[in-house]
Each structure stands twice: as structure tokens, then as C-alpha cells.
Amino acid sequence: MISILLVDDEPVLLDLGSFYLTQREHFTVDTASNGKEALERLEKHPYQIVVSDYDMPYMNGIELLREVKKRSPNQPFIIFTGKGREEVVIDALNLGADFYLQKGGEPKAQYTELAHKCRRATERRQAQDQIRHLARLYSLLSRVNKAVYQIRTRDDLIREVCQIAIEQGGFKVASVCMLHPVTNLTEIAAYATSPEIPKKTAEPFISPESVPTLHTLKEGRFHVCSDNRRYPHEEQYGRALCAVGFLTSASFPLRVSDGLIGVLTLHSDEADFFSEEEVLLMMEITESLSLAFELMVQEREKEKVVDRLNMMLSAIESDNDAFFLIDTQGTIQYANLAAQRIASKSKNIHAGLQNITDTGLLTTGEIHQLVANIPNSDTGTEKSGINLSEKTDKVPGLSVRPFDHDGSRFYLVHLK
Structure with a gap:
């Protein structure tokens, strides 16, 4: 529905205008007998378009138009009057009136034209508003997305978004x-x-x-x-x-x-x-x-996990026992401080861990000695830690625990 505020100091013309306009679909009409009453109505209720006479007491149509545009610059407005002076037309259009229509002639045709102008003015206003609103919201979206990538804390991001909504939106x-x-x-x-x-x-x-x-x-x-x-x-x-x-x-x-x-x-x-x-x-x-x-x-959550892992790593680093993390190729992926001290002092630690060198590699024979008796993961055999000292007398105090990570097999070697 298109809501119209019809302003005229002549009651007969208000009744006539209301009659013809409300006969059409999608129109509702309220009336005001002068500019002051019109402004009071606009403060209490929104109208999609104002249609005003020019020659009225207290405040003429141009003065009303000026005041309405001051309060609501985008309010559609039509001057509908019997006055046809050129300076009135120029003033109306310069102040932002959408149309200037002159009264006179057969009423049905005249109000048909007015209804057409009302539709055009409101559609144009809606299109302009949507373009303006969308431009602001797209700018808001762009700034928010930029803030999302740049700001790492929730509270800072919330504050920034509120400020962006004011500045861009x-x-x-x-x-x-x-x-x-x-x-x-x-x-x-x-x-x-x-x-x-x-x-x-x-x-x-x-x-x-x-x-x-x-x-x-x-x-x-x-x-x-x-x-x-x-x-x-x-x-x-x-x-x-x-x-x-x-x-x-x-x-x-x-x-x-x-x-x-x-x-x-x-x-x-x-x-x-x-x-x-x-x-x-x-x-x-x-x-x-x-x-x-x-x-x-x-x-x-990731930071919490990392903190717990760091705590565990600190505990392992400070342990007097040696811990090695070895992959299936024999590469030592990790050695704690005790393991590093052992490796630096001796090249003949135990039969099962010979020649730990600066290259970080164990020989094929050494790997065989460490993992030969560990069940294959494909067999479904229990994969809990196996103490090789139970399998052989060559490496007393040595235990090996196999585990899988990210699709690969690793061995945690514990040397007491």
C-alpha cells in the first residue's frame, strides 16, 4: 500500500482527492488542512508521499516542502495546485519536489495522472533507497571481513564491528x-x-x-x-x-x-x-x-592442547631416562636431553642402540634389533608398549612403544 498525506486548505478538494485516490488499489489517504497540521502528522506517522496544495494560510506549499525536506531529505513530495506561476515551479523543483502538477480539468483524468505520479515518485524513492542502503551495507561487509582477518580477539573484533556499523553502515x-x-x-x-x-x-x-x-x-x-x-x-x-x-x-x-x-x-x-x-x-x-x-x-582449544603438550614435553625433557622418537626409516625425530647426553658421550650405548651419530640415523641392523619383535599393525595384534628386554637379553632396560600418527608408524624408545 502507498500511503499518501494530502494537504489542502479547501475541505471539498480534500474530500474529492481522497475519494478518487482511495478508489484505486494500493492507496491509503490521510488529510491535513494546512502545513502545520501536516508536519504534526508526519512526526507521528510515516507517509510514502506528501501531496500538497501551494496557496494555503500560515504556510504555503513551498514553505511546507522546505520544512519537510529539512527533516527528511528523501521524502517524496508533489506540489498539486491551481497556481501555475513559473517561479513556483522552479522553486518546487529546486527544493526537491518530485513533480509539479496543476489542478484543473476533468477530475477523474486529473486524479488518474496524480495517482500515476505518486507511484512513480515512491518507486523512484524505493529504488534510490535500496541502492544507497546496499552500497552502505556492502561497504560494511567489506570492512567487517577485513577486520575478521586482522583482529584475533573476540572483544576487539566486537568493538571494531560496532564502530564500522556507524562509520560505513x-x-x-x-x-x-x-x-x-x-x-x-x-x-x-x-x-x-x-x-x-x-x-x-x-x-x-x-x-x-x-x-x-x-x-x-x-x-x-x-x-x-x-x-x-x-x-x-x-x-x-x-x-x-x-x-x-x-x-x-x-x-x-x-x-x-x-x-x-x-x-x-x-x-x-x-x-x-x-x-x-x-x-x-x-x-x-x-x-x-x-x-x-x-x-x-x-x-x-588448540592453544590449550599445545600448552598441555608443552607441559608433557617439559616433563620428558627433565626426565633422567632417555627417550627417542624414531620413524620406520630409522630417523631419530626427537631425543630428550638425557638421550642427547648419552649420544654425545658414547657411540656404543647398548647393543640395540649402537652408533647414534650426529646424522640422527640408526642403521638397518639397529632398527631391526629394536622393532623386529613388534607386531605389525595390519595383524590387529595388541600394539601396547613392548619391553624388548623381555624378548632379548641384548638390551636390558630398553622398551619400545609403537604408535601411528597421520598415517605413519613411529616408535617411542625408552632407555632406562
């Missing part, structure tokens, strides 16, 4: 609320505001209890309030949103492994900011963030 407030991993309570992780919005003014709209953040936390999906002037908010909250000029509000879920971990919430001073395509683009942005968070979680 043109939003007035951007905030991220995150679920605490232990208490599952929602906390404000970061937020940013445009320069003209004091942080204290934004506080009621970044809370986890505010709409639409609350809906996304409960339902786990995006939620958009296309126009806060007509959205059924709690009355006081809705008035507060509109009072600071937040006409569109939207929230999008942030996930890790399909589990909800937070919400990105945005407030804009433009009504109907998000079309279907723009919602999909925002979902792509939040999916990029979610992937970054998931990779960060994996990186932290």
Missing part, C-alpha cells in the same frame, strides 16, 4: 550483547554511537531487555522493526525511540556451532531501512562474524 547506534558462557546471562559486550547521539541517550536502546534484541535472544532469529512509529512497542519505549529519531531497529543473531552466543543490534534514522535483500546482506555479515568467533574458539 550509517547507523546511529550499533551494539553487541553476548551470552556469558557459564551463567548464560546476557551482557553488553560493546556499542558505538554516531557523533550526534550522546552515549547516555543510547543506553536504553542497547540493553538486552530492549526490543528487538530481546526477541532475537528468545527466538534465535533476526528481528526487524521497520518503522518504530507504527510498530507495537510498549508505549513509553516506542515514544522514546521516535523521540531520538530511531525509526528502524533490527537485531541479528551471532552463533558458534549453531548455538546462539550473542546479538548484533542496529538503530537507523531512516524508516523501512531493511528490504529483503538488505536483510540477507546483514545475515551474510553476521555469518562472517559467527565464523570468526568459531575459529577463535577453535584457536583457543
Whole structure:
């Protein structure tokens, strides 16, 4: 439906215009008898187009156009008047009027033309808005993706994304609320505001209890309030949103492994900011963030594993027994400090470990002595550690444990 605000100081013409326009599909019409009343209506309710007479008391059509454009530069506006002076036409077009139509002639034809102009003006506005919004959101996506690759900590990334949403997305407030991993309570992780919005003014709209953040936390999906002037908010909250000029509000879920971990919430001073395509683009942005968070979680888990491995390695390094890690080719992949000391002092350690040289290689015969009695992995035989001292008297105190890693067989040699 195309919503029209028809402004004229003549009641008969208001009734006539409302009659002809509402006979057509996709039109709704509200009326105002002067410019002051029109501005009051526009503050409380959005209209897709304003159609105004020129010659009215208190405020003529050009003055009304100037004031409307000052408050909402992209508001479609048509001057529809019986006055045909050239200077009025020039002023109207210079101030941003979409069309200038002159009254007169057969009413049905005249209002058919007005309806056609209303459609053209609103379609043009929608196309311009979408191009502008998409350009901003693509810029936002580009900056967010760059931040994802450059920033390695979650908190820093969240703060940067909020700032990018203000600078590139043109939003007035951007905030991220995150679920605490232990208490599952929602906390404000970061937020940013445009320069003209004091942080204290934004506080009621970044809370986890505010709409639409609350809906996304409960339902786990995006939620958009296309126009806060007509959205059924709690009355006081809705008035507060509109009072600071937040006409569109939207929230999008942030996930890790399909589990909800937070919400990105945005407030804009433009009504109907998000079309279907723009919602999909925002979902792509939040999916990029979610992937970054998931990779960060994996990186932290990897760091924990590495820390544990380092602890184990430290324990082995400090052990008085010698440990060697050998592959099937006889290459010594690792030797702890005790093993290195033995290798440096003697070339005849034991019968099973002769000639450990600086090349890090054991001879074929030495490898045979170490692993000849270890069961083959293909036999399904138990592969737990085998102490060769149980198999031969040549190497007392020597045990060998075979294991597979990344498709290859290795041997951990323990020499007491």
C-alpha cells in the first residue's frame, strides 16, 4: 500500500482527492488542512508521499516542502495546485519536489495522472533507497571481513564491528550483547554511537531487555522493526525511540556451532531501512562474524592442547631416562636431553642402540634389533608398549612403544 498525506486548505478538494485516490488499489489517504497540521502528522506517522496544495494560510506549499525536506531529505513530495506561476515551479523543483502538477480539468483524468505520479515518485524513492542502503551495507561487509582477518580477539573484533556499523553502515547506534558462557546471562559486550547521539541517550536502546534484541535472544532469529512509529512497542519505549529519531531497529543473531552466543543490534534514522535483500546482506555479515568467533574458539582449544603438550614435553625433557622418537626409516625425530647426553658421550650405548651419530640415523641392523619383535599393525595384534628386554637379553632396560600418527608408524624408545 502507498500511503499518501494530502494537504489542502479547501475541505471539498480534500474530500474529492481522497475519494478518487482511495478508489484505486494500493492507496491509503490521510488529510491535513494546512502545513502545520501536516508536519504534526508526519512526526507521528510515516507517509510514502506528501501531496500538497501551494496557496494555503500560515504556510504555503513551498514553505511546507522546505520544512519537510529539512527533516527528511528523501521524502517524496508533489506540489498539486491551481497556481501555475513559473517561479513556483522552479522553486518546487529546486527544493526537491518530485513533480509539479496543476489542478484543473476533468477530475477523474486529473486524479488518474496524480495517482500515476505518486507511484512513480515512491518507486523512484524505493529504488534510490535500496541502492544507497546496499552500497552502505556492502561497504560494511567489506570492512567487517577485513577486520575478521586482522583482529584475533573476540572483544576487539566486537568493538571494531560496532564502530564500522556507524562509520560505513550509517547507523546511529550499533551494539553487541553476548551470552556469558557459564551463567548464560546476557551482557553488553560493546556499542558505538554516531557523533550526534550522546552515549547516555543510547543506553536504553542497547540493553538486552530492549526490543528487538530481546526477541532475537528468545527466538534465535533476526528481528526487524521497520518503522518504530507504527510498530507495537510498549508505549513509553516506542515514544522514546521516535523521540531520538530511531525509526528502524533490527537485531541479528551471532552463533558458534549453531548455538546462539550473542546479538548484533542496529538503530537507523531512516524508516523501512531493511528490504529483503538488505536483510540477507546483514545475515551474510553476521555469518562472517559467527565464523570468526568459531575459529577463535577453535584457536583457543588448540592453544590449550599445545600448552598441555608443552607441559608433557617439559616433563620428558627433565626426565633422567632417555627417550627417542624414531620413524620406520630409522630417523631419530626427537631425543630428550638425557638421550642427547648419552649420544654425545658414547657411540656404543647398548647393543640395540649402537652408533647414534650426529646424522640422527640408526642403521638397518639397529632398527631391526629394536622393532623386529613388534607386531605389525595390519595383524590387529595388541600394539601396547613392548619391553624388548623381555624378548632379548641384548638390551636390558630398553622398551619400545609403537604408535601411528597421520598415517605413519613411529616408535617411542625408552632407555632406562
